[in-house]
Amino acid sequence: MNSPLRFLAILFGGAALVLSSTILFTVPEYQQALVLQFGDPVAGAINEPGQDEAGLKMKLPWQNVVYFDRRNLEFDLPRPVEIIVANEERLLVDAFVRYRITDPLLYFQTMGAGANNPSFMRTNFNQRLQNILGEAMRGQLGSKTIGRIINQERAPIMAAIKADVTEEARKQGVTIIDVRIRQADFPAENAANVYQRMISDYRQQAEAIRADGERRSREIQAFAEKEVVRTRAEAEEKSQIIRGRADAVKNCIFANAYQGIAAEIENVPPLAEGAAATDAPRDPGQQRAIMTDEEIAATLGIRCQITGTANSGDPQRREFFSFYRSLAAYEESLKDEGTTIILSPDSEFFQYFNNQ
Numbered sequence: 001m002n003s004p005l006r007f008l009a010i011l012f013g014g015a016a017l018v019l020s021s022t023i024l025f026t027v028p029e030y031q032q033a034l035v036l037q038f039g040d041p042v043a044g045a046i047n048e049p050g051q052d053e054a055g056l057k058m059k060l061p062w063q064n065v066v067y068f069d070r071r072n073l074e075f076d077l078p079r080p081v082e083i084i085v086a087n088e089e090r091l092l093v094d095a096f097v098r099y100r101i102t103d104p105l106l107y108f109q110t111m112g113a114g115a116n117n118p119s120f121m122r123t124n125f126n127q128r129l130q131n132i133l134g135e136a137m138r139g140q141l142g143s144k145t146i147g148r149i150i151n152q153e154r155a156p157i158m159a160a161i162k163a164d165v166t167e168e169a170r171k172q173g174v175t176i177i178d179v180r181i182r183q184a185d186f187p188a189e190n191a192a193n194v195y196q197r198m199i200s201d202y203r204q205q206a207e208a209i210r211a212d213g214e215r216r217s218r219e220i221q222a223f224a225e226k227e228v229v230r231t232r233a234e235a236e237e238k239s240q241i242i243r244g245r246a247d248a249v250k251n252c253i254f255a256n257a258y259q260g261i262a263a264e265i266e267n268v269p270p271l272a273e274g275a276a277a278t279d280a281p282r283d284p285g286q287q288r289a290i291m292t293d294e295e296i297a298a299t300l301g302i303r304c305q306i307t308g309t310a311n312s313g314d315p316q317r318r319e320f321f322s323f324y325r326s327l328a329a330y331e332e333s334l335k336d337e338g339t340t341i342i343l344s345p346d347s348e349f350f351q352y353f354n355n356q
């Protein structure tokens with residue numbers, strides 16, 4: 001190939017390379033792009049979220065391309081925001097935001113301001129986001145106390161701040177992924193006073209809890225003492241019934257053994273619950289001192305039934321029982337030394353001394 005033809009080939013090749021560089025461009029997978037003609041977008045975004053349009057693209061030579069990041073981006077507050085909370089305390093809050101550019105065209109229209117530099121647009125958006133985040137935190141934290149912010153309502157407060165920031169960011173073509181408070185602390189000049197006040201508040205709460213516990217303790221002790229009294233009264237009642245039952249059995253046995261009178265012990269069913277006695281007082285406040293024989297028998301559960309008469313017993317047994325009772329009376333009356341008893345010589349008390 002002679003020199004003129006070689007020169008033409010090189011010339012055409014260079015022109016083709018220059019032309020291709022002006023009409024061809026590449027969109028990486030991690031970026032999205034807008035084609036601009038004289039500063040205005042000529043079509044929608046290329047490779048925006050939800051689409052897969054990465055690769056080699058074409059444009060007109062006089063058009064240019066602006067690239068935007070397709071990945072998740074992070075914004076950190078350059079300095080903590082000072083917020084006055086509900087109890088008039090100052091709080092320094094540091095936070096960060098994660099976001100994504102989901103509408104490049106709207107983002108360019110609101111952030112471009114005549115500049116096609118993505119770094120300039122991101123700086124402009126971060127400045128707006130700083131104001132948006134600060135206003136959202138003041139709006140949500142300003143009406144809450146420190147205790148609610150730190151312990152009680154932290155998750156709902158974060159959700160509310162995210163909702164406020166998301167609403168404003170959507171107007172600028174950005175979707176908020178997450179908003180987090182990194183740190184909330186008191187200014188150094190009043191931290192000691194705040195901590196001391198918090199200690200006092202917690203002490204008051206502790207005293208209230210102790211007082212409530214003391215009240216509950218007294219209630220439980222009073223209930224326990226009442227139950228002790230009731231249990232003892234029931235036990236005493238049962239013991240008296242048992243003693244009365246035993247005395248009834250003993251008297252029947254004595255009547256049969258010492259006097260020879262025929263006597264039988266029979267079981268008696270208890271009174272039905274709520275049954276009224278025949279001699280119950282008409283006045284509910286009046287106490288009845290004497291129980292009927294039927295009530296006594298029903299209470300004890302037994303009845304001593306004397307089937308014989310006083311004269312139908314064995315005379316020898318009656319005489320022995322009278323002698324036995326006299327000896328028991330002598331023992332009880334004369335058990336102390338120096339006891340003096342003045343009685344008539346014919347008194348029945350000494351009948352077994354006088355009558356041999």
